[in-house]
Amino acid sequence: MDFSYSDDHQSVADLAKQVFRDMVSDGEADPALWQTLADAGLLGVALGSDSGGSDLGFIGAGLVLREQGAVLAPVPLLPAMVAALSQQEAGITASVARFVKGESWSVACVDGGLELAGDTVSGELACVPFALGAETVVATAGHQLLQVALAQPGVSLEAQQLTSHLPAARLRFKEAKAQILGTDAAVERLRQRLLVATAMLQLGVVDEALARTAAFTVERSQFGQPLARFQAVAQRAADAYIDVEALRATAESALWRLDAGQDATLEAATALWWAAEAGHRVAHTAQHLHGGIGADIDYPIHRYFLWAKQVEFSLGGAAHTAARIGRDLALHPTIGGRK
Structure with missing residues (x-):
């Protein structure tokens, strides 16, 4: 490869x-x-x-x-x-x-609680990142992909804050005008892109968190030698490195398939699973290996922990994703090259 x-x-x-x-x-x-x-x-x-x-x-x-x-x-x-x-x-x-x-910008959502009736939509979307200030939301309602203008009657926005401290909003729709952008294929493309984009974002977060942790454990000394020379520290960092590289391989594989116009049902979900798992493990490793300084909010490593946790659960988390992979394999046994 x-x-x-x-x-x-x-x-x-x-x-x-x-x-x-x-x-x-x-x-x-x-x-x-x-x-x-x-x-x-x-x-x-x-x-x-x-x-x-x-x-x-x-x-x-x-x-x-x-x-x-x-x-x-x-x-x-x-x-x-x-x-x-x-x-x-x-x-x-x-x-x-x-x-x-x-x-201007629009925001994309998938698997929300929206219902379409004719050319109007009702329902609610929670914790939509950067929805405040967005022009429209592109979201799914069953088998339909919709675009809804946010500055119109029937739409209300309630400010929220994510785990990462980024701004978000709860969107409520009551018979708001909606534009249909596509059906099943468009919905699936949006879903796969969101999954893979999330995995690539998480790759940047955990890769940098691990790099900062490696630098810290090399520079910081205890008992007359760098922390990185202690076997327990080195082994934990090595496990985190494996997680980062597994995320990199699966995310880049899914990215390539989507770029090539190929179906990435299994690959996108696998990348998201690794984004959740690697996000959890690497974030905790980085925090742990920084010791007491990791608890000091004047030091930046805690921000990587918060972002990694936010991204981990942004589309459902590892258990939810694994269940979806199992369901997809059961319903469509030929995906992923299976016979």
């Missing part, structure tokens, strides 16, 4: 890394970050050139999300990128063009 990226994709990753690390410090972002991402072409990296995008596909989006996770940048990249891809496929070019320029 060749997991290397093209020169264009590597350039995008390098640019995203530079922008994020220049403009974000320990989770605190420069207010100009969002517009800088737009000006650098990073918001539209996965979108078509007819909308002002870079035409670098879902791999490009995944690499930008990985770099976002590494610095814990508090911007609505994940839900906005996934929503924009569905909007592009439905021909809603005006919304996509505004997003690429950094003028």
